[in-house]
């Protein structure tokens with residue numbers, strides 16, 4: 001296919017309704033809580049005594065309130081991590097809460113308590129179910145997939161609506177060095193059957209893909225329209241790129257480079273919509289360690305900016321303590337983060353403007369936004385109307401006026417791009433889209449000043 005035609009198709013790849021729901025959730029919390037919490041470790045071996053698990057002071061309403069204070073709109077709970085211990089009373093294993101007799105006499109169910117607390121608190125609920133299971137004897141054989149599907153079905157049918165099912169990509173050896181072939185096709189079908197609205201996360205999708213690091217960093221241009229070679233079972237929405245027969249994208253590292261940019265997608269056999277999630281823990285570890293401190297407010301806010309503000313969603317992990325409560329240091333930091341986000345993007349900091357659009361070509365245009373008065377401007381928030389038109393903008397610049405040197409250069413917009421200016425004193429700005437794959441179709445633009453009264 002000719003490049004021009006291919007780019008036109010690329011420009012019209014669109015997210016599903018399920019993916020749009022996920023974008024609306026935008027910022028949510030991971031909760032890593034299970035055996036490693038009691039071992040002061042990052043991973044369990046699968047042979048732990050179930051009685052070790054005793055969250056005697058569990059308070060999921062506190063989790064919900066704490067993450068809501070940060071602005072999170074959902075929780076994804078580690079229903080089962082690599083140690084195989086299940087936080088719900090699974091029929092299919094003994095390595096689960098039903099044998100944690102010190103906690104509620106073996107009648108406890110963390111998944112239920114968390115799901116119900118989310119519902120009460122008005123946020124969404126999702127589950128992480130590790131395919132790698134160090135406790136299950138069938139791991140490494142085809143029967144393991146039956147076992148995994150049985151557990152998945154318990155979660156899909158027993159806990160109300162799930163907004164997300166999170167598959168960890170980790171796949172290590174089981175007993176006798178056996179390696180498991182995960183039957184993702186079957187897992188995905190099962191999820192679609194029982195929870196058609198749940199977004200499925202895996203390293204390569206189908207609905208949501210990993211950004212490729214756990215440090216909270218999106219790419220310079222974090223495209224949601226990416227080569228099918230780098231995604232898994234996502235719907236291919238275009239024909240092959242102009243160089244599809246010349247190269248092989250499999251040589252490329254899925255996590256490196258700017259996987260959605262033209263010089264990569266030209267080699268693709270077809271493109272999919274698979275947006276990125278940025279996952280990071282509030283502390284250095286995924287699990288709780290009393291000696292660790294939460295990251296600084298600056299670090300977390302910056303990660304919010306480079307995820308939610310960079311065409312991705314943010315999954316921020318908060319690890320409960322062995323008693324089942326959040327550490328007050330984390331609760332405080334979450335509240336500080338939420339307060340900062342609220343205050344930086346407060347309604348009364350929004351700058352009114354008039355806007356004029358001028359098309360420079362079929363794929364380039366200029367917007368002039370005029371303010372009623374001079375103000376210090378901190379953020380320009382851009383959006384594309386992705387549900388209707390897909391992701392199109394490849395580069396843009398923001399300057400004071402036409403012909404001025406730009407003070408901001410961006411390489412994609414997508415769902416939301418937060419451009420941080422350095423509090424420049426301005427009475428207008430000019431946004432020039434210098435390259436796009438089709439006619440530019442922006443959504444709402446928001447401009448924020450840095451202080452309400454100057």
Ligand code: FUL
Nearest residue numbers: 032042168169170279286
């Ligand atoms: C990784 C796991 O190995 C970590 O323990 C954690 O769950 C993280 C979110 O994903 O693959």
